[in-house]
Amino acid sequence: MFADPDTDGSHTHEAPAAEPAEAPQQLVFGSAEEFLHEQLLPTYVRDVDDRSAKWCMEWYFHPEAVSRVEALWRAWEHLRLDGATGMSVWWRDHADHHMRVLMDPQGPFYNCDKSGHRDPAHLEPKRAPAGWFPDVRLQG
Template structure:
């Protein structure tokens, strides 16, 4: 059973002190995917005027790897922080939603070439490889 706080939920009861960690079950996810989270939680609660000048969004956001990664990060953080009935919601907005949404909605962000009606593929950075030896593979040094 859960207590609903808006769309955030927290457990009715806490795991009793002294219960071994291996006996504690992880909390059930509210959303089954980052896309479900985006449509059911994030966009309905994080409402902004997306006019193309001060804020941009792409109708086909899933074609932008940066956006997909950020939405996934927002979803996973939300699922974790929703269980903190004291400050979880505030921490999620302050440290996660406000940060990632500001980056995604920025006119120079991942949707810089798109608008609400049309997706346009972004130009990807094409870096040169550094000279040999500048960045040794540290995995070989860990053994």
């Protein structure tokens, strides 16, 4: 309660009630792995023949795959709340794109086959000469 400055203080006004904060939406899935097993793979069905499409049963050993599945999960959780076009946008802009990359025979699972996971060869680029890529966090 606060006093009205235009009066002698004998009248008080209620402070305006704060708008209730909108509760954050609950996640449907608790992890990228749960999303992969419960939503993504049951709905994204493809023939994986190692020639036109590949998948590694131990996908979690591939950092790129983990990052892409995580991105797919997070985007799905966000876009599912858009009842109009959210799922269409998710399929077009996220699922189709990332799954095409993941399942590409030259993609992150290129070295794996039906017999199992094989660690991919990692790129080991040389460092650029000092000063070529200054740390922008240190610039004013």
